[in-house]
Amino acid sequence: MHETSFVKAEIFLQTYGDDFAQTGVRVLEIGSKSYDAQNTYQPLFPHPRFAYTGLDIEPGNNVDIVPMNTFVWPEIADCSFDLCLSASTFEHNPFFWVTFAEIARVTKPGGLALIIAPGAGHVHRYPYDCWRFYPDSWGALCSLTGMELVESYFETDKIAAANPENFWRDSAVVARKPKLSGVDLDAFHSRLQKIVSLFVDERPPSQIAPERHGKWVEAYEHFMQRKYPMTLSRMISKAIRRPSKIYRRV
Numbered sequence: 001m002h003e004t005s006f007v008k009a010e011i012f013l014q015t016y017g018d019d020f021a022q023t024g025v026r027v028l029e030i031g032s033k034s035y036d037a038q039n040t041y042q043p044l045f046p047h048p049r050f051a052y053t054g055l056d057i058e059p060g061n062n063v064d065i066v067p068m069n070t071f072v073w074p075e076i077a078d079c080s081f082d083l084c085l086s087a088s089t090f091e092h093n094p095f096f097w098v099t100f101a102e103i104a105r106v107t108k109p110g111g112l113a114l115i116i117a118p119g120a121g122h123v124h125r126y127p128y129d130c131w132r133f134y135p136d137s138w139g140a141l142c143s144l145t146g147m148e149l150v151e152s153y154f155e156t157d158k159i160a161a162a163n164p165e166n167f168w169r170d171s172a173v174v175a176r177k178p179k180l181s182g183v184d185l186d187a188f189h190s191r192l193q194k195i196v197s198l199f200v201d202e203r204p205p206s207q208i209a210p211e212r213h214g215k216w217v218e219a220y221e222h223f224m225q226r227k228y229p230m231t232l233s234r235m236i237s238k239a240i241r242r243p244s245k246i247y248r249r250v
Contacts, residue, residue: 002165004155005087005116008172009041012114016174019112020050020082027052028081028106030099031089034062041085053081071098071199078189079108088168090117091131094206097141101195104145107177109185113147119154120169128206138173144195146188147175 013020027045032054034040040062045052055065055073067073084103090096103113117133135154142149151174160166180188198204213221 002088002168004163004165004168004170006039006041006044008116008170009044009085009087009114012174013044016112023049025050025083026081026108028076028084029054030056030084030086030103032056032062032064033058033060041087069199070203071095071102072196073102073106076102076106078105079185080106082108082111083114084111085114085116087116088118090115090133092126092128094128094130095199095204096131097144098196098199100141100147101145101192104147104175104177105189105192109177109181110179111177112150113175113177114172115175116170116172118168119171121167125208128208133171135171137171138175142173142175146178146191148178150174150176 025045027050029041029052032040032042033056034042040054042052042054042062053064054062055067055076056063057066057070059066065073065075067075084107086099086103090099093099100115103115107113115138117131119132119134121132123129135152138152139149141147153170153172155166155169155171160169178188
């Protein structure tokens with residue numbers, strides 16, 4: 001997890017503190033495994049004010065739950081957590097919409113979800129690197145699952161230019177589970193069950209794209225290299241040219 005992701009979560013807790021004023025706020029972090037050079041959100045949730053739970057697809061430091069099914073979590077009951085959050089995991093998740101649906105299910109009515117994922121950056125497989133998220137990604141996910149979109153964000157050019165780490169161009173959403181009960185809540189969960197139904201009894205295989213190019217890619221790259229040869233003058237021009245904006249509002 002990079003620094004700006006942690007800062008976003010820290011400021012989220014400051015600005016939405018009224019939602020977590022009680023003691024024993026139940027928090028679930030998805031993708032919680034801690035590595036030597038990687039922090040998690042766990043330090044933001046001290047006991048006893050928060051009851052923090054870490055979920056990951058493999059055991060390790062800061063992991064409390066390793067679900068038997070990577071994408072569907074029968075180990076966790078409906079409406080279990082006041083806050084669910086995840087950082088820098090959705091890009092590695094081949095079927096992130098299923099995970100978002102499970103987040104919606106295990107969040108309490110009125111509870112919040114904070115998801116942060118890159119909108120740019122280089123390929124970094126672990127073991128997959130499948131997606132980047134633009135602003136409308138979050139609206140689509142909320143429409144699919146019935147979650148309420150409270151806020152969404154895409155790292156601006158100004159902020160990105162101020163910090164070299166911001167080449168990831170963080171994209172983020174704050175979503176709230178509707179305050180439903182009774183038959184309305186049952187209907188909400190039934191919709192989520194339809195979204196995840198394919199993944200309940202099976203895990204569709206994910207394929208890693210081969211690094212070796214086929215004849216079409218080789219032909220295309222050969223054509224482009226002939227049309228735009230990287231001469232010395234072009235290399236110098238490219239090196240000193242001001243980088244173009246990654247994202248523009250239209």
